[in-house]
Amino acid sequence: MISLNELENMALARLPKIFADYFIGGAGTETTIRENLRSFEDIRLWPRVLRGSFQDNFNTQLPGGTLEFPILAAPTAFHKLAHHDGELATARAIAQSNSLMIVSMAANTRTEDICKAAKEVNPHTPVWQQLYLQPDRQFTLHLVHQAEQAGCSGLVVTVDSPVFGIRERDLRNGFNDLPKGLGCPNMIDEHGMTREIEFNESLDWQDISWLRRQTSLPIILKGILHPKDIVLAIEHEVQAVIVSNHGGRQLDGAPATIELLPALADAAQNRIPLIVDGGIRHGTDVLKTLALGASAVAVGRPVIWGLTVNGEQGVKDVMQTLQQELLTATKLCGCRTRKDINQHLIYSNSQTKG
Ligand SMILES: Cc1cc2nc3c(=O)[nH]c(=O)nc-3n(C[C@H](O)[C@H](O)[C@H](O)COP(=O)(O)O)c2cc1C
Numbered sequence: 001m002i003s004l005n006e007l008e009n010m011a012l013a014r015l016p017k018i019f020a021d022y023f024i025g026g027a028g029t030e031t032t033i034r035e036n037l038r039s040f041e042d043i044r045l046w047p048r049v050l051r052g053s054f055q056d057n058f059n060t061q062l063p064g065g066t067l068e069f070p071i072l073a074a075p076t077a078f079h080k081l082a083h084h085d086g087e088l089a090t091a092r093a094i095a096q097s098n099s100l101m102i103v104s105m106a107a108n109t110r111t112e113d114i115c116k117a118a119k120e121v122n123p124h125t126p127v128w129q130q131l132y133l134q135p136d137r138q139f140t141l142h143l144v145h146q147a148e149q150a151g152c153s154g155l156v157v158t159v160d161s162p163v164f165g166i167r168e169r170d171l172r173n174g175f176n177d178l179p180k181g182l183g184c185p186n187m188i189d190e191h192g193m194t195r196e197i198e199f200n201e202s203l204d205w206q207d208i209s210w211l212r213r214q215t216s217l218p219i220i221l222k223g224i225l226h227p228k229d230i231v232l233a234i235e236h237e238v239q240a241v242i243v244s245n246h247g248g249r250q251l252d253g254a255p256a257t258i259e260l261l262p263a264l265a266d267a268a269q270n271r272i273p274l275i276v277d278g279g280i281r282h283g284t285d286v287l288k289t290l291a292l293g294a295s296a297v298a299v300g301r302p303v304i305w306g307l308t309v310n311g312e313q314g315v316k317d318v319m320q321t322l323q324q325e326l327l328t329a330t331k332l333c334g335c336r337t338r339k340d341i342n343q344h345l346i347y348s349n350s351q352t353k354g
């Protein structure tokens with residue numbers, strides 16, 4: 001595999017159109033998807049030379065775990081649509097990459113089994129559970145306990161989805177059911193009844209305070225885009241935030257996450273780690289994101305492409321490619337330590353001196 005973009009083309013050629021469209025698509029006219037990609041292309045890295053070798057490493061401390069590189073797997077639904085090994089293959093690959101997998105609430109595999117597969121490969125690999133807080137608090141609590149018992153070390157609460165985004169491709173294709181035999185086995189309640197995922201438009205910050213009282217696991221809010229919401233997240237004692245527009249799948253017209261990052265980092269003042277997702281496709285994208293103040297990045301679709309093309313090995317290739325590209329970009333920029341990865345790496349044409 002040469003690049004993640006090449007892999008995307010291979011995966012799209014292989015998948016039935018209805019699934020390809022679900023994975024690659026977004027809301028509305030997909031403006032935000034294009035923005036996520038274009039904004040990275042619009043940022044320039046400004047290298048220094050003759051500074052000796054990079055003598056540092058990329059070990060990254062996040063709530064509930066340490067990663068070898070600041071690149072983790074964003075939660076994505078329905079991995080068995082991509083490959084029959086589904087989430088188990090993803091989990092093994094992410095564990096071997098010394099990375100972190102966020103399990104989607106809409107996984108086709110039980111979180112308990114995903115954690116077991118990951119920890120068999122690498123006992124230290126952290127796994128986080130993604131949740132949409134359900135209108136039924138008893139059931140939400142059941143999901144939290146399920147994640148705790150499975151061995152998850154973080155709860156990722158997705159807050160950008162009071163309602164489901166309008167995905168025109170899925171409407172056109174009539175994609176509203178999983179194929180026979182596939183389901184969401186985490187969505188079984190304490191009475192053994194299968195539940196549907198509900199989107200809850202009445203959620204507010206008090207629900208986060210409620211959740212905070214129910215668990216000692218770190219809480220990570222996913223889908224924050226406004227500096228004022230960063231401040232509120234910190235006030236509500238969350239341990240990290242994922243800056244995300246849901247890969248352009250929820251509010252079409254939302255800005256690219258990388259464009260918002262400087263203002264968000266300014267609001268956070270290093271009090272909590274910021275993880276950024278949306279359009280990360282190259283090591284240079286990771287480096288730009290770190291330089292602009294993120295602690296780590298998450299990747300969504302590329303993991304699906306790796307899984308589609310080559311199962312566990314394909315996901316490993318995706319992670320390894322990004323990790324190696326990040327190292328290459330870092331060295332080409334003349335960075336000696338991680339401290340050298342800061343806003344001075346970013347060139348803007350209004351600058352005349354570094
Ligand atoms: C097919 C697909 C399924 C997703 N499922 C979820 C999900 O279940 N929960 C969630 O919080 N985000 C979900 N997301 C959003 C991702 O976590 C992430 O924010 C986004 O994919 C990042 O953008 P990227 O795909 O450009 O890397 C999904 C994204 C995709 C592409």
Ligand SMILES: CCCCC(=O)C(=O)O
Pocket residue numbers: 077106197246249
């Ligand atoms: C009901 C599954 C939701 C998955 C999701 O968040 C997405 O497709 O973006």
